[in-house]
Amino acid sequence: MVFELERLVDLCDGVAVLCLIAYFLTRTRYASVFVTRNFSPFSVLFMTLIGGIFYLYGILTGVEIGPYFISIQVLGPVIAGLISGIAGGFLAGVLGMLLQTATGNPIEPAACLITLLSGIIGGIFWQINRNNIVRIPHVFFLGCLIGIIQFSIGETGIRPEILEPGEILEGILDIFLPTIAGLVIFVFIINNLRTEAENTRRSYKIEGELQAARQIQLDSLPGQTFTWKSLNLAASLIPVSYIGGDLYDYRKLEDGSLYFALGDVSGKGVPAALLMSSTRMILRSRLRETKNPCALVSEVNRSFLEDGDNKQFLTLITGHICPDTGEVTFCxxxxxxxxxxxxxGTYGLEPDGNLPAGIMEDEEYISRKLTLKPGDILTIVSDGVTEAERGEELYGFEQVVQRLNEKPFFKPEDVVKFLNKEVRQWTGDNPQSDDCTILAIGYYPEQ
Amino acid sequence: MITGEHIFMDSNLEITDRIQAGIIILDISGRVDAATSSKMEEELGKKVDSGAINIILNLKDLSYISSSGLRVILASLKKVKSSGGKIALVSLQPGPAEVFKMTGFDRLFPICDTIDGALELFQV
Structure with a gap:
């Protein structure tokens, strides 16, 4: 057997061109049809064109073995069939042969039959695989089938009685190797595209849902500023992810006081957000019966322990403030x-020793009362502020006090803006590590 | 001091374990935050699941604990408590101590200055 490396290289060239076509096909806007598999007549024609031109390319670059002309031209119709169905494969064969005649290359009847059969077989594989990705073993089988057809049909089939045994092997190598390799690589590239496009579509879908959830969550919060009687309130909530586990809430109560709450569900993202929104509803519904902060917290505690996974908990400050007297009761x-x-000056209150909600059944929560002086601003933050990180250094509770002490604040809105800016400056280029929520309520009775 | 075996180590969290007077002591150094708390959960969970009911957490080198870290310790506490055991904390540093105090978690655990002090708790 005379193994001509040069000839193999020539055929590899053909395979390389096929890869190039696959690459371009997958990068055009028509590529979406490989994913959706909704072929319009136009996309079938498009594939016909590609397949036909590749057929011509195969003819022009084919090589001769003894009395036979061997080339990979049939891959053109096969691929057109594999991608766009029987019609595409058949038409690509017809177009290819028209081009062949037009360029002055004669067609023999057997070659014509091989070409059309190849396109149709490619299309049959498309039918069988219709809604699935074409599997590589199937393609391998298809390649063998096409090879056998080329091998056995008509006068030009490779006949043992005409060829030397060495030449037969050579013929087999020349036909089967490029056909199988070409098909496998082509399908591999197309499959990659399908998987990639599928993943992109999924991630867009999830991102879209998260974006919608974020909007719902942010819309469910009351406004960021609020003025009522002698009270002026400002708030902000910046989730670290699309949605977060922090919440703030406030509303006017029938007895003329203002209810407020700021909470932080342990953990982040979707699980925390789900608990956060149910917490808000639990608080609001219990609020119809009582404004006692300890009763509100106990209700949340019970719900976390009864319905939760026993792993999550919630730190929460909730209470009410009287706009006439400035008296605040909170838990x-x-x-x-x-x-x-x-x-x-600014000072931080002491912890009251209450456990977060969701830790212990029958926890006896204690509340605390204080009276704001005119001009005082009650400020509550989540640990996204106190534990804002710069490297391993935390912003810290004490630093909040210290920085707030450095300048006078007259409006809750300024406090919220200032603290948000502080956190941004402190973390710098580090990503925000936790949801960041601030609620400030100022007491300004008419004097 | 008897040094224990490294059971977990990365750049942010290192856990070693040893047994002293029949009590399991876990030395936890570094940070227990959202990123490392699952590792801590795994290691602590292994001890609890293997039947340990009395555990000492040596937090001398713990620089930071987040709420996810508290959640992990709490989950183990709930398990050992149901079997009549307890978890004691030793050498809590100022930063984490503030977190324990703020969240009321300091009420849930005996907090000792020294390991010997914690061991005595379990001998009673």
Missing amino acids: NAGHPPPFIISRS
Whole structure:
């Protein structure tokens, strides 16, 4: 057997061109049809054109073995069939042969039959695989089948009685190897595209859903500023991810006081967000019966322990403030204590020793009362503020007090803006590590 | 000091374990945050699942604990408590101590200055 490396290289060239076609096919806007598999007559014609031109390319670059002309031209119709169905494969064969005649290359009847059969077989594989990705073993089988057809049909089939045994082997190598390799590589590239496009579509879908969830979550929060009687309130919530586990809430109560809450579900993202929205609803519905902060926290505690997975908990400050007297009653369940910004300076309150909600059944929560002086601003933050990270260094509860002490604040809105800016500056280029929520309520009675 | 075996180590969290006077002691150093708490959950869970009901957490080198870290310790506490055991904390540093205090978690665990002090708790 005379193994002519050069000839193999020539045929490899053909395979390389096929890869190039696959690459371009998958990068055009028509590529979406490989994913959706909704072939319009136009996309079938498009594949016919590609297949036909490749057929011609195969003819022009074919090589001769003894009395036979061997080339990979049939891959043109096969691929057109494999991608767009029987019609595409058949038409690509017809077009290819028209081009062949037009360029002055005669066609023999047997070659014509091989070409059309190849296109149709490619199309039959498309039918069988219709809704699935074409599997590589199937393609291998298809390649063998096409090879056998080329081998056995008509006068030009490779006949043992005409060829030397060495030449037969050579013929087999020349026909089967490029056909199988070409098909496998082509399908591999197309499959890659399908998987990639499928993943992209899925991630877009999830991202879209998260974006919608974020909007719902942010819309469910009351406005960021609120003025009522002698109270002026400002709030902000910046989730670290699309949605977060922090919440703030406030509403006017029938007895003329203002209810407020700020909570932080342990963990982040979707699981925390689900618990956060149910917490908000539990609080609001219990609020119809009582405004006692400890009763509200106990209700959330019960619900976390009864319905939760026993792993999540919630730190929460909830209470109410009287706009006439400035009297605040609140219950702090394991949350960073509030700050009081007064005209004589800022100070942080002490923790009250309550556990977060969702830790222990029958926890006896204690509440605390304080009275705001005119101009005082009650400020509550989530640990996204106190534990904002710069490297391993935390912003810290004390630093909040210290920084707030450095300048006078007259409006809750300024406090919220200032603290958000502080956190941004502190974390710098580091990604925000936790949801960041701030609620500030100022007391400004008419004097 | 008897040094224990490394059971987990990465750049942020290192856990070693040893047994002293029949009590399991886990030395936890570094940070227990959202990223490392699952590792801590796994290691602590292994001890609890293997039947340990009295555990000492040596937090001398713990620099930071987030709420996800608290959640992990709490889950183990709930398990050992149901079997009549307890988890004691030793050498809590100021940063984590503030977190324990703020969340009321300091009420849930005996907090000791030294390992010997914690061991005594379990001898009673």
